[in-house]
Amino acid sequence: MRKLPVYLLLDCSGSMYGEPIEAVKNGLQVLTSTLTSDPYALETAFVSVITFNTDARQAVPLTEIAAFQPPQLQASGCTALGAALELVTKCAENEVVKTTPEKKGDWKPLVFIMTDGEPTDDIRKGLEDFKRYKWGTVVACAAGAGANTTTLKQITENVVSLDTTDSATIRQFFKWVSASVQANSMKVEEGGGELSSIGELPPPPPEVNIVI
Amino acid sequence: MNRSQRLAARHNAATRQLREFASTFDRAADYVGIPHNERERFLAWTIQHLWNIHTEERMNKRLIIENEIKSLGVYLPNGTVRKPYSASFTLPADKVSEVRLEGIEETGLQMTQTSPGVFTVEGTPLSHGDFPLRLSFATVEGEPRSEMTIPVAFNPDPRSIWKDIRSSQHEEGLKPDMIAEYVMVEADSDGSPRKDIVAASIQGRSHAHEGRARDDYFAVEHYPDSDWYVLAVADGAGSARLSWRGSEIACDTIMEHCRECLKDNKLFEEAIAAFSQDQNTSLRSVLTTQVSDIIYKGAVKAHEAIGRAADDTPDAAMRDFATTLMFAICKKFPFGWFIASFWVGDGAMCIYNEKDGSIKLLGTPDEGEFSGQTRFLTMREIFHDKDIVKKRMRMGIVPDFTALFLMTDGVSDPMFETERNLKDANKWKEFTSLLKSGFPDDGIPGVDLSDDNKDAKDQLLEWLKFWSPGNHDDRTLVILY
Structure with missing residues (x-):
């Protein structure tokens, strides 16, 4: 079985306290229930959650969607995005099976990064590690006015922004993430390989703006 | 008192x-x-x-x-509908009593205390969804009962959420979503059995889920007069909207062309006989030319026929008909079986010999760095490749064989996974034993490949429905045995 790994990097810094973090928790529920009712995703999608504030931590290791349980999230501290990039690369190196002559490995991982602020650590080391790995589609989401899209553009071509971090907007973002995972798991099951750019993902809802 | x-x-x-x-x-x-x-x-x-x-x-x-x-972080792992569920958690028996899990009844599960403080939730989940169960328990005499939420999620059975929708092509009689065929060739005049063909093709679950047509196609024939067998298999590209026609046109064109070429072709058969005596270069090249006339020209004709179909279809281009193609012609001579073939695209075509466990792959699958990046018959550059004969055509004489298999990647991917495994005779042995045994756990019987077993076509059709997570493409398997 070839997994389709999905890494979610979620900002849990102090500024996410209150409605935003509750909305993210809710979003993870939306993601889980959407993917478990899709036959393609249910068979192929594996999800991991990496949270970052003062440091980065893998809250949920790469888990098949059928067994996935949304983690407890608490908002506090600063925004160690660099540490998160370093950690996700390490996790992928350990968890994603490489192709060998006898066995086809996993599909290239999808990465969704969501942050509402500026990184408070030096992201250069993490960014360097991150760039070395062969990812599938990487989408970075600048949530709310405080996030810096220029920094995110260094990580990936595919940057989207949310005008606000209210629950309705964040919910829409997670719905779009779910739809993107669905589209990708369908494509790989059809033998079409991974989706590689944002243009191939389902069109985002009006709340999610593509940053050019 | x-x-x-x-x-x-x-x-x-x-x-x-x-x-x-x-x-x-x-x-x-x-x-x-x-x-x-x-x-x-x-x-x-x-x-x-x-x-x-x-x-x-x-x-x-x-x-x-x-x-x-x-x-304590008590939690219940996710379960699956209609699959037995069992999970346990432990609470300090000296501190809590009268433990109940409110809302458990409606899920179809039950909680029992299996030993002091150890609680087991067991049963078979009835329906899917998230259930916010409430764990309640008594702590101190006179205090109200305590309560906490323990969510549990039951997923639908992955197999149950695949929809099975007939394609419009099936409904309109343009192309059935599944088909099987048996070509019975009766015993020789001396009573020795002759090989039969069994073939089946089914719409993959991913296509059935959306009511899309089967892109795969096969055509098989045995000419009683000349005793030639012709087998063709094609797999229309999932991304090309008319590929279900492309695969059909490709196979049908091959059949028509070969029928013409192999009818009473003395020159060709003499060249084969001469080659069987002495496989030196000059005789080989004579035969190669003849084989090319049949095999290569057949492929060109199939390519051209698709081109004409594209011209005749408004708003359609050749790439909308993208399809792979593999075909083989074979005949039994006194000196052995002559087999010639052509193969463009993925899938597998292989001669299997049970007696010595040997295999002969009739070419190499075209697989890009990623699967799905295969080559198609509809690509012009295929025919501009000067190595086309070396790369895509095979001819040879083998004493005998157990079976000649032609299959689309819907079968070869789940069965072999990689190109390396396709070249591994042991993997073919495993494949043939799976073909015989079927998948008893899933209630799918095997295929009885004994001579003149007409039932084999329905058995093969059933067999193709095997479950393999992540592999739900159309599946086609043709066997000459």
Whole structure:
């Protein structure tokens, strides 16, 4: 079985306290229930959650969607995005099976990064590690006015922004993430390989703006 | 003493005790100097305060236990509908009692205490969804019951959420979503059995889920007069909207072309006979030319036929018909079986010999860095490749064989996974034993490949429905055996 790994990097810094973090928790529920009712995703999608504030931590290791349980999230501290990039690369190196002559490995991982602020650590080391790995589609989401899209553009071509971090907007973002995972798991099951750019993902809802 | 005498004695004792307590209280109040008229209020005040301390202590005890239970991280793993579920958790038996899991009944599960403090949730989930179960328990006597939410999620059975929708092509009689064929070739005049063909093709679950047409196609034939067998298999590209026609046109064109070429072709058969005697270069090249005339020209014709179909279809281009193609012609001669083939795209075409466990792959699958990046018959550059003969055509004579397999990647991917495995004779042995045994766990019987077994076509059709997570493409398998 070839997994389709999905890494979610979620900002849990102090500024996410209150409605935003509750909305993210809710979003993870939306993601889980959407993917478990899709036959393609249910068979192929594996999800991991990496949270970052003062440091980065893998809250949920790469888990098949059928067994996935949304983690407890608490908002506090600063925004160690660099540490998160370093950690996700390490996790992928350990968890994603490489192709060998006898066995086809996993599909290239999808990465969704969501942050509402500026990184408070030096992201250069993490960014360097991150760039070395062969990812599938990487989408970075600048949530709310405080996030810096220029920094995110260094990580990936595919940057989207949310005008606000209210629950309705964040919910829409997670719905779009779910739809993107669905589209990708369908494509790989059809033998079409991974989706590689944002243009191939389902069109985002009006709340999610593509940053050019 | 009778009953009423006993009661009277007990009543007297209690009255005596109360009187003693009242006089002790009065003496103490006198000592402190509490006026008589305030004594009752003072007593109420005292009791109230002590009661407050008592209840606060009790509540604190309860809260401490509650927090301890919450910090245990009790959780229930996700389950699957109609699959037996069992999960256990442990609570400190000395601190909690009367443990209940509210809302469990409607899920179809039950909770039992299997040993002190160990609780097991078991049963078979009835329906899918998220269920916010409430774990409630008693802690301290006199305190309300404590409650915490333990969500549990039951997923649908992955197999049950695949929809099975007939394609419009099927409904309109343009192309059935599944088909099987058996070509029975009766025994020779001397009574020795001759090989039969069994073939089947089914719409993949991913296509059925959306009611899309089967892109795969096959065509098989045996010419009684010349005793030639022709087998063709094609797999239309999933991303090309008319590929279900492309695969059909490709196979049908090959059949028509080969029927013409192999009808009473003495020159060709003489060249094969000469080659069987002496496989030197000049005889080989004579035969290669003849084979090319049939095989290569057939592929070109198929390519051109698709081109014409594209021209005749408004708003369609050749790439909309993208399809792979593999085909083989074979005949049994006194000196052995002559087999020639052409293959563009993925899938697999292989001669399998059970006796010595050997295999002969009739070419190499075109696989890009990623699957799905295969080559198609509809690509012009295929025919501009000067190595086309070397790369895509095979010819040879083998003494005999158990089976010649042609299959699309819907079968070869789940069965072999990689190109390396396709070249591994052991993997082919495993494949043929799976073909025989079927998949008993899933209630899918095997295929009985004994001579003249007409039932094999329905068996093969059923066999193709095997379950393999992540592999739901159309599946086609053609066997000459």
